[in-house]
Each structure stands twice: as C-alpha cells, then as structure tokens.
Amino acid sequence: MTALATQALPSRAHNFAYLDEQTKRMIRRALLKAVAVPGHQVPFASREMPLPYGWGTGGIQVTASILGADDVLKVIDQGADDTTNAVNIRRLFAKTADVATTTRTEEATVIQTRHRIPETPLREGQILVFQVPIPEPLRWLEPRETETLKLHALADYGLMQVDLYEDIAQYGRIAQSYDYPIEVHGRYVSSPSPIPKFDNPKLDRNPALLLFGAGREKRIYAIPPYTRVKSLDFDDHPFTVEKWDRPCDLCGATDSYLDEVVTDDKGGRLFCCSDTDYCEKRRAASAEKGMP
Amino acid sequence: MYVAVKGGEKAIANSERLVAETRRGDPAVPELSLAQIQQQLTLAVDRVMNEGALYDRTLAALAIKQARGDLIEAIFLLRAYRTTLPRLGDALPVETARMLLQRRISATFKDVPGGQVLGPTFDYTHRLLDFELAETASAKPAAESAPAEPEAAVPRVADLLGREGLIEAAPTHVAQAPVPDLTQMPLAFPAERALRLQNLARGDEGFLLAMGYSTQRGYGHTHPFVGEIRMGTVGVEYVPPELGFPIEIAEITVTECDMVNQFRGTDTAPPQFTRGYGLAFGAAERKAMAMALVDRALRARELGEARTAPAQDEEFVLSHSDNVEASGFVQHLKLPHYVDFQSELVLVRAMRREWDSERKPNLTEAAE
Numbered sequence: 001m002t003a004l005a006t007q008a009l010p011s012r013a014h015n016f017a018y019l020d021e022q023t024k025r026m027i028r029r030a031l032l033k034a035v036a037v038p039g040h041q042v043p044f045a046s047r048e049m050p051l052p053y054g055w056g057t058g059g060i061q062v063t064a065s066i067l068g069a070d071d072v073l074k075v076i077d078q079g080a081d082d083t084t085n086a087v088n089i090r091r092l093f094a095k096t097a098d099v100a101t102t103t104r105t106e107e108a109t110v111i112q113t114r115h116r117i118p119e120t121p122l123r124e125g126q127i128l129v130f131q132v133p134i135p136e137p138l139r140w141l142e143p144r145e146t147e148t149l150k151l152h153a154l155a156d157y158g159l160m161q162v163d164l165y166e167d168i169a170q171y172g173r174i175a176q177s178y179d180y181p182i183e184v185h186g187r188y189v190s191s192p193s194p195i196p197k198f199d200n201p202k203l204d205r206n207p208a209l210l211l212f213g214a215g216r217e218k219r220i221y222a223i224p225p226y227t228r229v230k231s232l233d234f235d236d237h238p239f240t241v242e243k244w245d246r247p248c249d250l251c252g253a254t255d256s257y258l259d260e261v262v263t264d265d266k267g268g269r270l271f272c273c274s275d276t277d278y279c280e281k282r283r284a285a286s287a288e289k290g291m292p
Numbered sequence: 293m294y295v296a297v298k299g300g301e302k303a304i305a306n307s308e309r310l311v312a313e314t315r316r317g318d319p320a321v322p323e324l325s326l327a328q329i330q331q332q333l334t335l336a337v338d339r340v341m342n343e344g345a346l347y348d349r350t351l352a353a354l355a356i357k358q359a360r361g362d363l364i365e366a367i368f369l370l371r372a373y374r375t376t377l378p379r380l381g382d383a384l385p386v387e388t389a390r391m392l393l394q395r396r397i398s399a400t401f402k403d404v405p406g407g408q409v410l411g412p413t414f415d416y417t418h419r420l421l422d423f424e425l426a427e428t429a430s431a432k433p434a435a436e437s438a439p440a441e442p443e444a445a446v447p448r449v450a451d452l453l454g455r456e457g458l459i460e461a462a463p464t465h466v467a468q469a470p471v472p473d474l475t476q477m478p479l480a481f482p483a484e485r486a487l488r489l490q491n492l493a494r495g496d497e498g499f500l501l502a503m504g505y506s507t508q509r510g511y512g513h514t515h516p517f518v519g520e521i522r523m524g525t526v527g528v529e530y531v532p533p534e535l536g537f538p539i540e541i542a543e544i545t546v547t548e549c550d551m552v553n554q555f556r557g558t559d560t561a562p563p564q565f566t567r568g569y570g571l572a573f574g575a576a577e578r579k580a581m582a583m584a585l586v587d588r589a590l591r592a593r594e595l596g597e598a599r600t601a602p603a604q605d606e607e608f609v610l611s612h613s614d615n616v617e618a619s620g621f622v623q624h625l626k627l628p629h630y631v632d633f634q635s636e637l638v639l640v641r642a643m644r645r646e647w648d649s650e651r652k653p654n655l656t657e658a659a660e
Contacts, residue, residue: 020376043478048371053617054624058380078631084440087301115631133621144607146481169641196635216617218478242638260634275633 017097019063022049027065027220031211034222039133039184040152046218048256056089056114057172057215059131063112066127066211072100074108079116079257079274086114103277115178117279118200119256122208124225130193132214134222137181137191157189160232177242183230184223198241198257203229248273251282315360329353338545338574339363343615345475345494346377347544347573364496368616377476382471384529384538388548388571389445391524395575398449399518400552406446410524412575449520450567451552457541459552459565481607488590488610493571495613497579503603504585508599512601514588515554516568523547523575547572551584558596566595 015021016208023045030044049057058131067073073093081103089112090101108196112129122128138148141159151159160181167175174180180197184190192200193212203210203223210223223229231238249253250272256279258271273279316323330337330353340352344367347430349413354368359365395411398404453459463485474490483491492500525545529538549570557563568588570580589603590610602608612618 014376017374020378043480045475045477048368048375050372050614052368052623053620054622055620055627066423068350078628082300083302083628088304091301091304114627115629135622144481145611146607172646173643175639175643177639178632194629194632196631198635216621242635244638257631258634259630260637274634 002208014096016069017067017093017099018050019047019061019064023061024065026074028221031062031065031222034211034220035209035224037183037188038219038223038227039188039190041190041214041219041221043218044173044220046149046215049215051088052093053216054133055085056112056131058217058220059112059114059129059215060089060092060213061215062211062213062220063093063110064097066129067097067099067110069097069099069170071109072102072107073097074102074105074111074277075113076111076116076118076277077114078259079118080276082276092264105277105282115196116257116274117195117202119253119273120281121202122206124207126208128206128208128210130195130210130212132191132193132212133215133216134179135191135212135219137179137189141273152188155187156181160189164232165234168234174233174237174239180239181232183232185227185229187193189232190221190223196242196257197231197239200229200231200239201241205229244271246271248279251279251286253279253282300502301454315358324357326350326353328359329356335575336361336363338572338576339497339579340366340370342576342579343367343494343496344374346370346374347542364615364619368619371616381530381532383541384531386526386528386544386546387445388522388526389448389451391446391522391526391546391548393446393524394545396446396520396522397518397526400449400519400520404449404452404520409579411607412589413577446522448522448550450552453519453552453565457564460555460561460567462567479610481610482593482605483610485587485591487596488606489569489571491610491613492583492586495583496615496618497576497582499613499615499618500582500586501578503589503609504582506601507585507589507603512589512599512604514551514568514585516585516588517552518553518581519550519567521547521577521580523548523577545574547574547576547580549577549580549584549587551581553588555595561595566591 019027027044030042034040034042040103046058047061049060051057051060063073073090074081075086075090077083080086093099094101105111105118105122107127110127110129111118112131114131117128136145136148138151138159141163142148142151151157164176166176167173176197178196179191179194182190182192182199182200182203188220192203205226205228206223207225209225212221214220233238242257244258248256248258253273256273256275259274261272262268262271328370330349333356336356337352340355340363341347341349344352344355346352351373352366355366356363358369391521393409395413396406396409398408436606450459450462454461472484473489474487479487479491504514508516523545525543527540528542528544531538551568551570553566553568555561555564555566566588568584568586568591570583570587572580572583586603586609589601590606592599592604597604599605
C-alpha cells in the first residue's frame with residue numbers, strides 16, 4: 001500500500017495516446033496475428049473509449065496502439081478532413097498523444113479513415129486504419145457467430161456467392177454498392193468496411209499496410225502490403241465501380257469519387273471530390289499554372 | 293454553401309459550451325451537489341454503478357450530473373473511466389449468506405428462518421403523487437429500524453431446499469480456478485455461465501426486463517418463483533500476496549435474487565428445482581430479478597431444454613444486452629454516411645432507369 005500511496009502521479013491525465021501500455025500490447029499482439037493471417041478476423045479485448053461505439057472506437061484503438069511520438073496523423077471521414085467526426089478524432093490524438101497532424105495524404109504516416117480510401121495512391125511505410133462497424137461479411141446471411149466461424153474455417157463461401165447470384169437473377173446486376181465483399185490473399189472473404197465499391201480496387205496489392213478495427217464487435221483484421229485482394233464477382237458479371245458522367249465541379253477531376261451536394265430545392269446539384277485533400281491539391285496545382 | 297455540410301473544430305467547441313450551459317440550467321437555481329445526488333437519487337446512482345460496472349458512488353453521482361440525468365450516458369462515462377483503471381487483484385467471492393440485511397423476502401414460504409424483512413421497498417406504497425414532497429419537506433418521523441443485526445448468518449432459502457435434495461446444488465466455487473473476465477477477453481460463444489452472468493450484470497436493465505418478461509409470457513417459460521431476494525451490505529475480502537490471509541477492504545451494498553424454477557427432469561437429471569441467479573450493486577431489485585429470469589432461460593442448453601425463444605438464445609441476448617454498445621451503434625447513424633448514400637444513389641438511379649425502360653414498351657404494347 002505504501003508503494004502505491006507514494007507512487008508519483010502521472011504527469012498528464014492519460015497515458016500516451018490514451019490507452020494504457022498493457023492494452024496496447026494486447027492490441028499489438030492481435031495486429032501481428034492479423035497481419036500473419038490476412039483477412040482473418042482476430043478477436044481482441046476491445047476497451048470502452050472516450051468516444052461512443054460506432055464513432056470509430058476500433059480504428060481509434062488500433063491507431064492508439066501503433067502511434068509513435070514522431071508519427072504524422074491524418075484522419076478522414078467520408079474522405080474529408082474537416083467533417084466533425086474526423087476533426088474530433090484528430091483532436092483526441094492531438095490532445096492525448098501530442099502527435100503532428102496533417103491533411104495531406106502524402107505527408108501522413110498513419111491515416112485513420114471512415115468510409116473512404118484516399119485518391120492519392122498510398123506508398124510503402126504508410127498505414128491506413130479503417131473504422132469497421134460490422135467486420136463479419138457473412139453477418140447479413142448468417143447472424144450467428146458460431147456458424148460464421150465454421151464457414152470461415154471451412155472457407156465455405158457458397159452462401160455469399162449465392163447471395164450475389166440472387167442479385168443478378170433479380171436485378172440483373174450485383175446490387176451491393178458499398179461494403180462490397182472481398183477475398184483476401186485467395187483465402188478469407190472479408191469486409192472492406194463500408195467504403196464504396198469504387199475504392200475496392202485500391203485494396204489490391206496496395207503498398208501500404210491496411211489495418212481494420214471493429215471496437216464494438218471486438219475484431220481486428222489486416223491486409224498486409226502488396227496482398228492480392230479480389231472483389232467477388234462472376235466471369236459473366238465482372239466487378240465494376242461507380243461512374244459519373246461529369247467531372248468534379250471544383251477541380252475538374254474525372255477519376256475521383258464524387259459527392260453530390262444539393263444546392264437548392266429546384267434540383268440544383270453540385271458534384272465535387274469526396275477526398276478534400278485531393279481536390280484542394282488539384283485546385284492549388286491548376287492555380288499555380290494560372291488555369292481557372 | 294459547400295461549407296454548410298462540413299463541421300469544424302469551432303462548431304464542436306461551441307456545442308460543448310452549449311452542453312455545459314444547458315446542464316447548468318437557470319443559474320438562479322442552486323447547483324446540484326454530488327452529495328445530493330448520492331443521498332437523494334440513490335437508485336439512479338445504483339443503476340449507473342451496475343451497468344457502468346464500477347462500484348463508486350461519488351463517481352457515479354458525478355457521471356449523472358455530467359450527463360444531465362441521462363443514465364445511459366452516465367453509464368458510458370463511468371465505463372470509459374473504469375477501463376483505464378489498473379487491476380490490482382481479484383477479491384474473494386462475496387459471501388451473501390453473511391449479508392447485513394436491509395431487506396429479505398421469500399415468496400416460496402410463508403416464513404423462513406431469519407424472517408421476512410420488507411425494508412425500503414416501493415412494493416406496498418400507493419403510487420399517488422405526494423404533493424407534500426413538492427415542498428421542501430420538514431423532517432418526518434424516523435422509521436422503526438429493522439430488527440437488530442442478526443447474531444448468526446441468515447441461511448439462504450435455496451440452501452434450505454437443498455438439504456432435501458429438491459434443488460440443484462449451487463455451482464461450487466473451485467478455489468484457484470480461473471474465472472473468465474469479460475473485460476479482458478472478448479465474448480466467445482458458446483459462453484459459459486460465469487461469462488453470461490458477467491454480461492447480464494452489466495447488461496441494460498430495460499433490455500433484461502423485457503427479456504425476462506418475455507419468458508413469463510410463453511417465450512421460453514421457466515416456471516419461476518422468487519426463492520429469495522435479499523439486499524444489504526457485504527464485506528469484500530482480498531488476500532494480499534504479502535499477507536497470505538484475507539482482509540476486508542470494503543463494504544458494498546448488493547441485491548441478490550435466487551429464482552427457483554420448476555424442472556421436470558431428464559434421463560440424466562432427476563426432477564428437482566433449478567436456479568436462476570441475479571446479483572446487482574446497490575438496491576436494484578428489478579434488475580436482479582430480471583437477470584435471474586434471463587440467467588435461467590439461458591441455461592436451456594445445459595439442462596437439455598428445447599431452445600425456441602429469444603431469451604434462451606445466448607448469442608441474441610448476450611450480443612445485445614450492453615447499452616453502451618447499443619446506444620453507440622444506434623446513434624452512430626447520425627454520423628455522415630453521404631459517401632455510401634451516394635453509392636446507393638448511383639445504383640438506384642441505374643436500376644430505376646432500367647426498370648422504367650423495361651416497362652415503357654410494355655405499356656405501349658398494351659395500349660395497342
């Protein structure tokens with residue numbers, strides 16, 4: 001008791017990056033296992049975080065466990081750095097870890113994201129941390145964990161193939177627009193998190209390390225750099241992504257995912273890049289060249 | 293216009309100031325003190341300690357004040373705090389047979405050794421709004437205190453039945469056997485009873501109430517009787533490694549419910565009564581009873597009963613009982629989802645065009 005009583009009070013209210021070192025160690029172990037078995041969901045003892053479940057507690061715990069003092073952190077939600085949730089998570093780490101933050105994709109060493117993969121290609125050494133609400137891709141087909149565990153163990157993905165086939169039979173296409181199921185390294189069917197399927201091709205052989213954290217569901221999984229990732233499809237119905245018949249109204253990009261902003265109540269719409277950093281960079285570049 | 297859909301640091305800071313302002317209300321009204329909450333909103337404090345899974349009346353009161361009385365928000369605050377606390381060791385199991393009783397009733401016997409003690413219960417009050425309470429009340433005559441502290445431990449009613457072999461034996465605590473800890477490892481299925489009880493202990497009272505209620509209405513009927521409910525203080529003992537013998541480190545108030553359930557017997561188990569168990573911090577009778585009903589329903593598998601009702605389905609019950617998880621995931625729908633929605637828009641528009649074009653020729657054919 002004496003030892004406890006005389007223990008020096010911590011210099012700040014929380015440990016570096018909020019989580020205590022024991023918890024970080026537990027999460028890092030889960031991460032190592034996840035990297036070793038690409039696409040496999042590893043259970044971990046998820047903690048309550050000072051942000052609610054559903055706000056990205058899985059991603060936050062992963063980020064907190066891998067963040068070092070000299071990391072540069074970028075946080076995006078819907079592709080944007082300035083959405084409230086992104087601002088809030090960045091604020092949490094700026095406060096508890098005192099790390100440098102950035103909005104520029106190429107400057108960041110760790111990027112936490114919800115619902116998007118940046119348009120700027122990632123490079124080796126970067127880590128992209130996804131916030132995942134439902135890590136189990138088979139959950140909508142089989143609600144029981146005891147059953148889905150077996151299906152994964154046996155690589156029995158017939159249910160998923162049938163589900164996709166039923167879409168084709170009923171609608172003439174696979175009617176899954178986001179959280180589109182992927183096969184990782186030819187083995188595990190996984191959830192890419194609710195990114196639009198537009199982003200799925202970026203998962204394939206990406207030079208960056210992709211980590212997925214699901215706090216409420218207590219699962220972690222990973223796609224190591226340069227891992228093969230295939231979006232499930234059929235030979236006669238190949239995987240396709242969303243297309244727009246117009247460029248970004250702000251920067252003119254024709255290769256980026258566009259948000260549709262309602263501008264008035266008469267059908268007015270503005271289409272602009274969902275990746276705010278990409279859009280701003282393109283606009284700055286064209287301003288330098290003296291283009292409109 | 294474009295900026296309108298984006299939020300920023302300033303907006304969040306302003307919102308936080310508004311929260312503080314709204315919490316305080318009219319500054320002319322005296323501010324609530326934690327002592328007032330602890331003394332006068334005791335049952336709210338108890339509920340927050342239960343589902344917040346931390347026995348600390350002061351912190352629970354603080355959480356209630358900070359959450360403006362939203363108990364689920366207060367529970368969340370307490371949980372987020374408790375998760376950062378270091379663990380020093382495991383206490384010995386509390387011995388509720390040695391409880392200093394404030395209340396103790398049995399519905400299965402007219403009288404039981406140790407007596408029936410009503411204690412502070414709403415059970416026989418008339419639920420009439422007491423307008424005298426609206427005024428700051430003058431001191432009321434003190435209640436006659438409960439019979440003097442019992443000399444000896446008051447035996448549990450279930451143990452009395454046990455002597456006749458009419459009820460299954462209580463699971464014996466195997467000394468040194470590790471008890472799984474829900475907060476240190478994720479819930480895995482099938483979950484053993486110790487793990488299930490931990491989940492129910494921190495589970496949402498409203499959810500457990502509804503689940504327990506459903507068993508009484510035919511969805512997994514368990515023929516329950518309240519063997520005993522007791523509420524009072526128990527000592528918490530801990531064996532410091534350097535001492536090697538137990539010392540009492542705290543006294544806590546708990547409510548325990550032993551539900552006695554009919555069981556017709558199977559090939560391997562004789563006909564006898566079975567148990568459902570509920571234990572909660574503080575005075576939390578509704579919670580303890582609901583927990584006992586659900587605990588018994590969830591034992592269907594081990595007792596060889598058909599599992600047909602939601603309350604008997606451990607994946608369903610245990611995965612959805614936590615209100616911090618549930619509240620978070622339900623409310624996260626408020627966060628922007630416009631990227632996924634855009635993706636859906638693209639899909640629905642394409643499907644709609646196809647639907648329209650498929651049907652227009654048919655219409656003209658029909659007209660011809």
